[in-house]
Amino acid sequence: MPYLSPSEHFHTSLGEVWTTAFQDLGQRIRSSFVRQESHQQTLAYLQGLMSLVERKNGWQVAEELGEATPYAMQHLLDRARWDCDGVRDALRAYVREMLAAPNAVLVIDETGLLKKGHKSVGVQRQYSGTAGRIENCQIGVFLSYASLSKIP
Secondary structure, X not given: OOOOOHHHHHHOOHHHHHXXXXXXXXXXXXXXXXXXXXXXXHHHHHHHHOOOOOOOOHHHHHHHOOOOOOHHHHHHHHOOOEOHHHHHHHHHHXXXXXXXXXXXXXXXXXXXXXXXXXXXXXXXXXXXXOOOEEEEEEEEEEEEEEOOOOOO
């Protein structure tokens, strides 16, 4: 997405900027998918993950997207053929092109997510820095991009 001058910002809504950026990213990753349906499902899945739905599991994301079941999402993540390295490389190139700053860093954070039940994937009794002891939890690893630059 090109830089928009202040006069262009005046006539462009935030929603239009977001939609254009998302469509651009979608086009960049298109070649990583064998089937058009998998590509479209990926874009829908990403929108579901970025939605305001509180829980981001297969059922809630599918419902948020108007689907009756999570089967299409599960197929995408488990059986569909796509080049995950190609998607990663396209995303990395996009971030470097759009956000690159000489003082930027990648921040990796491993966080214990305390859980009461056993239904979530990966829940088990394990050490959690969040709790400071062995607890029933999931360990989530988060990657963020940080710089001192301001987005125009």
